[in-house]
Amino acid sequence: MKEYIKSIVEINDNPVSRFFSLCIQALILVSIVTFSMETIPDLDPKTRSILHFVETFCVIIFTIEYLLRIYVANHKLKFIFSFFGLIDFLAILPFYLAFGVDLRSLRALRFLRLFRIFKLVRYNRAMTQFTRAIKSAKEQIFLFIFITLILIYFAAVGIYYFENQAQPEHFSSIFDSLWWAIITLTTVGYGDVYPITIGGKMFTFFILMIGLGIVAIPTGIISSALTKSVDPDDKK
Known part of the structure; x- marks a missing residue:
């Protein structure tokens, strides 16, 4: 039974x-x-x-x-x-x-x-394959998350020094600047906080370029892992 x-x-x-x-x-x-x-x-x-x-x-x-x-x-x-x-x-x-x-x-x-x-x-077989792909690429994903966190902190520090004197209400500390760093690196850009100095705008341009690459990297990692995770039977 x-x-x-x-x-x-x-x-x-x-x-x-x-x-x-x-x-x-x-x-x-x-x-x-x-x-x-x-x-x-x-x-x-x-x-x-x-x-x-x-x-x-x-x-x-x-x-x-x-x-x-x-x-x-x-x-x-x-x-x-x-x-x-x-x-x-x-x-x-x-x-x-x-x-x-x-x-x-x-x-x-x-x-x-x-x-x-x-x-x-x-x-769900598709979700099972996705889970298997995440497990196989977990080291690369953890490395990507670690590097991203470093870049977010770097961006917060940089924009703080560029914008603190010009906008003390928005960039009063590095912790306040972290919100700007997150929405900029993820290319969301809500528009509630933005640089007004020349140095801040130039710094933002470079952060945005880095952000575009950050968005693409996990897509490539997961796509490659999904391709490898498909069973031979499923391919047939």
Whole structure:
């Protein structure tokens, strides 16, 4: 019985497992839609009760799935503290914590229901390949993040010395200048803070050029990793 349940719960190439996978994916999407609809103001009480019933049904199914996965796991503690184990747990946690309690005092916990989105990763082959690609390129990504943080600090220091005297209200310290550095290096440019001195404008030009390269680098890293992560069977 345990092996049979495992062949259904775990992703396998059989009709029952595929049907189970599709049902869970559908319930995840239903739960996300329900969560979004609950935020609509002045909902009819009948509609709200229907949404609560749907939410309860989804949580019951997710709880059964979670318990079944623990039951069939070869190393139960390892699964519980694994990425997917934690995601499955966080997906149902808010419901039980808020059970019989005024939700207004636990409103922040409802945010944890968004973790159900990550449950889709387990059932989506494309997302699985993306996860595998991120893992294979994690060293390059960490290096890129480290270099980016250094550049952000360098940009904040540079613009501080150029603009501090001209705009003390916006660039009063290096910490205040970090906001400008982030939006400039990411090429967002909200326009709420900008240089007015000649030196600051020239410095901004170079930072923008660096920012364009920063945006392109992770795209190349992830694209290369995705290409390598595709299974030979998938290519066929």
